[in-house]
Amino acid sequence: MKIIKSIVEMREYASALKADGKSVGLVPTMGALHAGHLSLLARVRDFCDKSVMSVFVNPTQFGPAEDFAKYPRDLGRDCGLAESAGCDCVFAPSAEEMYPEGYGVGVSVGPIGDTLCGAARPGHFNGVATVVLKLFNIVSPQAAVFGAKDAQQVAVIKRVVADLNVPVRVITAPIVREADGLAMSSRNVYLTRPERERAANISKSLFEAKALFEGGEQSVERIKERVASIINGALMKTEYVEIVDPASLRPFDKVIDGAALIAVACRTLESKTRLIDNIVVDCLH
Ligand code: AMP
Numbered sequence: 162m163k164i165i166k167s168i169v170e171m172r173e174y175a176s177a178l179k180a181d182g183k184s185v186g187l188v189p190t191m192g193a194l195h196a197g198h199l200s201l202l203a204r205v206r207d208f209c210d211k212s213v214m215s216v217f218v219n220p221t222q223f224g225p226a227e228d229f230a231k232y233p234r235d236l237g238r239d240c241g242l243a244e245s246a247g248c249d250c251v252f253a254p255s256a257e258e259m260y261p262e263g264y265g266v267g268v269s270v271g272p273i274g275d276t277l278c279g280a281a282r283p284g285h286f287n288g289v290a291t292v293v294l295k296l297f298n299i300v301s302p303q304a305a306v307f308g309a310k311d312a313q314q315v316a317v318i319k320r321v322v323a324d325l326n327v328p329v330r331v332i333t334a335p336i337v338r339e340a341d342g343l344a345m346s347s348r349n350v351y352l353t354r355p356e357r358e359r360a361a362n363i364s365k366s367l368f369e370a371k372a373l374f375e376g377g378e379q380s381v382e383r384i385k386e387r388v389a390s391i392i393n394g395a396l397m398k399t400e401y402v403e404i405v406d407p408a409s410l411r412p413f414d415k416v417i418d419g420a421a422l423i424a425v426a427c428r429t430l431e432s433k434t435r436l437i438d439n440i441v442v443d444c445l446h
Contacts, residue, residue: 162244183210187302192216193233193347197337199246201306204334216253222288267291304330351434359396366391367440379416400426
């Protein structure tokens with residue numbers, strides 16, 4: 162597996178593959194890899210001949226009070242895992258390589274970046290969209306895979322690709338969970354032991370919401386209340402529980418009458434970790 166740190170070299174590697182008739186798929190990550198990330202590599206292989214995984218903790222998507230400095234970083238470990246999962250190339254640029262002196266232009270994603278996680282993380286999705294577009298321009302992949310765990314990120318990237326006519330196919334991969342249902346996340350390592358045990362309630366609340374919906378409950382308010390009541394407690398508080406259209410992220414008003422994304426974010430009260438999860442429900446299922 163190739164490890165590349167410079168943009169010039171990354172471009173050369175990608176163009177050589179293309180000249181050889183190979184399609185390239187990109188998996189953008191911030192490293193601290195887990196099985197969720199590795200599932201994206203498996204998915205990319207369904208669509209492309211070669212896989213590039215970027216490992217870059219993107220400073221522009223972190224707010225001033227967020228965990229940029231303490232975000233877990235271990236490139237050696239990440240490369241080992243990526244290689245064992247069949248990755249062809251890890252692209253791991255430095256912050257200076259991606260944002261050199263004088264850098265100033267960025268993508269502004271508009272209202273889709275202001276709801277859900279964007280409400281508590283102003284500018285976050287502009288940072289995400291900017292770095293992803295930069296990665297697309299550096300790697301020129303035919304396809305890129307994103308995890309359904311970050312449902313708003315998927316919706317934002319799909320908007321960017323549609324609105325800016327970016328020739329990349331956006332593929333979504335299902336959420337990979339721990340045995341007790343907790344969505345895998347690089348941030349789970351922050352959790353204290355009691356928080357970790359309690360965190361299983363997040364997915365439990367979503368599975369329950371789905372079961373309620375499938376049992377005939379369509380009231381937005383009642384489903385949201387049930388989700389919040391399962392999550393909230395001495396160790397964890399919801400930041401939001403929302404039921405929205407999966408593409409536009411516009412909230413359902415009173416009843417769920419189509420495919421809906423039930424999305425939650427919560428904060429743990431000991432380690433102050435922010436966790437997100439979601440589930441999609443559909444009237445047809
Ligand atoms: P991150 O490194 O957290 O920015 O995530 C990189 C990519 O991995 C994003 O597309 C995430 O949605 C995806 N991802 C993270 N956790 C999971 C998970 N538990 N299951 C599936 N995809 C995930």
